[in-house]
Amino acid sequence: MVETQLLVVGGGPAGLAAAGAAASLGIDVLLADEGLKLGGQLVKQTHKFFGSREHHAGVRGIDIPPLLLANRERVTVLTDTTIIGCYEDGVLTALTGEDKYLKIKAQRAILATGASEKFLSFPGNDLPGVYGAGAVQTLMNQYGVVPGQRVLMVGAGNIGVIVSYQLLQAGIQVAAVVEAAPTIGAYLVHASKLARAGVPILTRHTILEAKGQESVQSAVIAKLDENWQVIPGSEEELAVDVVCLAVGLSPVIDLLGQMGCKTKYVPELGGEVPLRDAGLKTSLGWLYVAGDAAGVEEASAAMVEGRLAGAAAAAELGADAAAAGAIIAQCQASLDSLRRGPVGAKIRAGLSKLEGGTL
Amino acid sequence: MSRISEHPILEFEDKPVVSFTFEGKKLEGRQGDTVASALHANGILVLSHSRQHNRPRGFFCAIGKCSSCLMTVDGRANVRTCTEPLKEGMVVRRQPAIGGELKW
Numbered sequence: 001m002v003e004t005q006l007l008v009v010g011g012g013p014a015g016l017a018a019a020g021a022a023a024s025l026g027i028d029v030l031l032a033d034e035g036l037k038l039g040g041q042l043v044k045q046t047h048k049f050f051g052s053r054e055h056h057a058g059v060r061g062i063d064i065p066p067l068l069l070a071n072r073e074r075v076t077v078l079t080d081t082t083i084i085g086c087y088e089d090g091v092l093t094a095l096t097g098e099d100k101y102l103k104i105k106a107q108r109a110i111l112a113t114g115a116s117e118k119f120l121s122f123p124g125n126d127l128p129g130v131y132g133a134g135a136v137q138t139l140m141n142q143y144g145v146v147p148g149q150r151v152l153m154v155g156a157g158n159i160g161v162i163v164s165y166q167l168l169q170a171g172i173q174v175a176a177v178v179e180a181a182p183t184i185g186a187y188l189v190h191a192s193k194l195a196r197a198g199v200p201i202l203t204r205h206t207i208l209e210a211k212g213q214e215s216v217q218s219a220v221i222a223k224l225d226e227n228w229q230v231i232p233g234s235e236e237e238l239a240v241d242v243v244c245l246a247v248g249l250s251p252v253i254d255l256l257g258q259m260g261c262k263t264k265y266v267p268e269l270g271g272e273v274p275l276r277d278a279g280l281k282t283s284l285g286w287l288y289v290a291g292d293a294a295g296v297e298e299a300s301a302a303m304v305e306g307r308l309a310g311a312a313a314a315a316e317l318g319a320d321a322a323a324a325g326a327i328i329a330q331c332q333a334s335l336d337s338l339r340r341g342p343v344g345a346k347i348r349a350g351l352s353k354l355e356g357g358t359l
Numbered sequence: 360m361s362r363i364s365e366h367p368i369l370e371f372e373d374k375p376v377v378s379f380t381f382e383g384k385k386l387e388g389r390q391g392d393t394v395a396s397a398l399h400a401n402g403i404l405v406l407s408h409s410r411q412h413n414r415p416r417g418f419f420c421a422i423g424k425c426s427s428c429l430m431t432v433d434g435r436a437n438v439r440t441c442t443e444p445l446k447e448g449m450v451v452r453r454q455p456a457i458g459g460e461l462k463w
Contacts, residue, residue: 034423035422035442036442036444046368046369060368062369116420116424117420126409126414126416127414127415127417128404128405128406128415128416128417128418129404129417130417130419131418131419131421132419132420132421132425134420134421134422135418135419135420135421135422135441138421138422139396139399139418139421140363141369142396143391143392143393143396143400144362144363144366144369144371144389145361145362145363145396145399145400146361146362146363146400147399169366169367169368170363170366171363171364171365171366214404214405214415215404215405215415215417
């Protein structure tokens with residue numbers, strides 16, 4: 001049995017920030033991540049971040065992970081380690097590599113397990129050549145492998161638009177971006193870069209079918225009316241060998257689900273999300289949640305939530321209350337500022353459904 | 360299929376070659392590849408087949424979640440090839456949808 005004051009599950013932006021904050025308050029942290037390297041999805045984010053300096057504005061995502069784990073000496077890192085079970089007595093089970101199982105007893109745990117991509121139903125969606133947007137990013141930006149020659153991007157939120165631009169940077173054609181909603185969801189600065197490069201962003205359009213025998217050879221798109229119905233005769237077949245799906249994310253809350261954590265379905269936050277208090281503590285008391293697992297937002301908010309949960313858990317573990325309180329207050333103000341304005345409207349609407357953030 | 364040679368932000372220097380076999384055929388990947396990224400770079404898109412309708416399945420999630428890339432590697436069935444680091448001399452084969460050795 002491995003014993004620790006604080007276990008952080010997930011070494012992406014939220015988990016790294018949580019581990020860093022708790023360690024800076026003198027808490028011993030065990031950080032487990034299923035990947036071979038820490039960083040989560042940051043390791044493929046080649047674009048520069050927004051916000052202010054405290055949100056690492058102007059820094060590319062790929063350069064952020066080392067900045068989050070400043071107090072490495074208090075953090076024990078387990079990579080290639082998947083937490084597979086969570087039990088009522090506070091014991092978690094983990095699998096390292098192929099066949100090494102271990103038990104972990106943690107006084108507190110922060111689940112920063114991120115999100116998984118949503119899927120879309122259409123004929124041919126199972127063909128090789130249909131990828132999640134994250135997979136296209138991984139293939140290009142981590143392994144330097146070209147996903148294909150010509151891409152249809154489905155979804156004009158930030159992920160769809162940013163990955164489209166990254167495809168262009170890798171020398172790959174983007175035939176079009178289709179978006180079922182009447183407006184582009186992505187930040188204007190990203191969408192403008194794509195528009196300047198001559199890539200059409202077709203709102204009120206959807207994919208009807210991916211065609212091909214062994215892999216994608218073309219895709220049929222069509223225009224939607226105001227009731228989201230296909231307008232007959234508007235179908236168009238595009239010669240593409242890649243269909244990239246960027247149609248949203250769902251929080252990964254399997255471990256919390258195993259424990260019977262109270263959750264609520266909030267579409268604005270990506271689906272079923274755990275109820276939590278202002279310090280991100282769930283209904284289970286010793287378990288905290290942070291980042292996309294707490295509700296799909298973006299990496300800047302995930303880092304702040306991680307710091308907040310790390311400080312809140314540290315305070316309960318006996319860290320200096322004033323120091324922890326200062327971090328918590330700073331993080332809550334920082335989250336308010338990130339969620340301000342029209343860009344944060346959806347997140348604010350989602351969070352308000354969680355009864356004002358109280359249990 | 361190929362590899363990215365020029366990129367405005369990332370550098371993909373020529374990494375050492377890692378040799379492996381796929382269905383008995385000798386192929387080359389690069390150091391740092393996963394089994395699936397090396398196969399993709401060699402133009403191999405079909406990694407498995409669906410159990411019921413035998414439809415082709417390829418690289419989909421790249422993070423070991425979707426089961427679309429399960430293959431038999433060095434005799435081990437159901438390896439998630441999208442997260443399995445490529446090693447020199449690996450023997451990679453497609454497998455029946457339920458895993459195990461090919462019997463036909």
